[in-house]
Amino acid sequence: MNRPEREAAARRIMERTPPPLPPGLHADVVRRGGRILRRRTRTRRLLWLLLLAGVLAFTVWALTARPWVEPPSDPTPPSIGW
Template sequence: MNRPEREAAARRIMERTPPRVPPGLHADAVRRGGRILRRRTRTRRVLWLLLVAGVLAFTVWALTVRPWVEPPSETTPPLTGW
């Protein structure tokens, strides 16, 4: 069977009987789709919340510890009694 014959056979099969959808399939698909969308939205919100909390925690840590400031030198003794 070459390609045009296969296409013709497929067209005959599709035109012969109308497609039948099991009852309740549409309602199940809509319910599952809504559930998936709600789950994705909730997951996205939780991830954004975690990102904001991480940035906030890093900012507070950086402002209190100040890692960019050079620590005082402790290698030379203080000059007292001169």
């Protein structure tokens, strides 16, 4: 099949009338779309909540452990026997 034949076939396909849709398809699609949107919203809220909890836990840990403070140095042991 060469290019003009392919173009003619594509034109014939596009000029045909689309087949009729089943009667309840639109309602099913709208219901399913709403369910998907609610699920995405719930997932997004859960992920934000987990991120907030992680930031809060890290902040509490950092304030109690204070990892930026240098630990106190231990004194050197006495030098006996020199």
